[in-house]
Every structure is written in structure tokens, then in C-alpha cells.
Amino acid sequence: MPTEPATFSELDQFDRKIIEALLEDGRMSITDLAARVGLSKTPCQLRFRRLVSDGFIEGFRAVLSPSKMQLEHVAFVEVKLSNTTESALTSFNEAVKKIKEVEECHMIAGRFDYILKVRTRDIGKYRRVLGEKISTLPHVASTSTNPAMETVKERWDRTGSGLL
Numbered sequence: 001m002p003t004e005p006a007t008f009s010e011l012d013q014f015d016r017k018i019i020e021a022l023l024e025d026g027r028m029s030i031t032d033l034a035a036r037v038g039l040s041k042t043p044c045q046l047r048f049r050r051l052v053s054d055g056f057i058e059g060f061r062a063v064l065s066p067s068k069m070q071l072e073h074v075a076f077v078e079v080k081l082s083n084t085t086e087s088a089l090t091s092f093n094e095a096v097k098k099i100k101e102v103e104e105c106h107m108i109a110g111r112f113d114y115i116l117k118v119r120t121r122d123i124g125k126y127r128r129v130l131g132e133k134i135s136t137l138p139h140v141a142s143t144s145t146n147p148a149m150e151t152v153k154e155r156w157d158r159t160g161s162g163l164l
């Protein structure tokens with residue numbers, strides 16, 4: 001009988017050390033990872049594979065430099081929908097995922113329905129994305145833009161999270 005995947009609270013110190021090490025360097029070899037967390041290679045590899053199969057590690061990706069990519073303009077867009085039925089929310093959700101400039105989309109509780117993190121080259125490009133893509137999404141009633149002045153912390157990791 002298959003067992004259910006572990007929950008975060010059930011991870012032991014080695015699993016947590018593996019996750020912590022990979023947050024710092026996701027390209028680390030299994031040999032280096034094993035040495036870092038204090039395990040031999042085979043048990044470390046088995047734990048690593050289990051963390052992936054149980055969904056704790058969803059994947060690996062390159063972290064790009066926004067300035068090198070000429071994508072330094074960040075805006076947070078509050079979106080109010082005209083309709084919040086389940087079908088309207090599903091329609092909006094599917095459509096917003098197709099806009100490459102939208103890095104994040106969160107449904108929230110409050111005076112608006114969604115907040116989007118949008119990254120573009122400059123304010124002119126942002127203006128076009130807002131007018132031609134975001135404002136034309138299904139059921140959008142209104143938007144309000146909050147441009148970021150400075151990014152202090154951007155990626156999720158163990159720093160300050162208190163999780164690991």
C-alpha cells in the first residue's frame with residue numbers, strides 16, 4: 001500500500017539540510033550535496049529523489065539578471081473584476097497565465113481581486129502591456145498600478161522565512 005508523501009513538519013534534519021543547500025546552489029552535484037549535509041552519496045541521492053517525487057522540490061531553473069535582460073521596470077497591478085463567479089475567475093486565471101510579462105498573479109482578499117507582478121523594459125512597454133493585454137483580460141473592470149521604486153528582496157528562500 002503506497003504511503004502518502006511527507007508533510008514539511010515530517011522532514012528530518014537531513015532533508016531540511018538538502019533543501020537549504022539546494023536553495024543556495026541548485027546546480028550542486030550529489031557528491032557535493034552529500035558532503036555538505038553529512039551523508040554518503042547513495043542515501044543523499046535517495047533523499048533528493050524522494051524530495052522531488054514528494055513535490056518538495058518542484059524543479060530547477062536559471063535565475064536571470066533583470067538588468068542584464070533589460071527588464072528593470074517592475075509594477076504591481078491591482079485588478080478588480082466585474083464578475084467573480086467561478087467561471088469568471090477560471091477564465092481570468094487561464095488568460096493571465098499567457099501574458100509573459102506577468103511574473104506573478106495572486107488572487108487576494110480585499111478591495112481588489114488580484115495583484116499582478118509585471119516586469120518590462122520600461123514604463124512605455126509597461127503602458128502597452130497594461131493597455132493591450134492586462135486591461136483586455138476577461139472580466140477586468142479596473143486596474144491600478146503601483147510601480148516599484150526599489151527591489152529590496154525578491155526571491156523566496158530560507159532567509160527570514162523561519163521555515164528551515
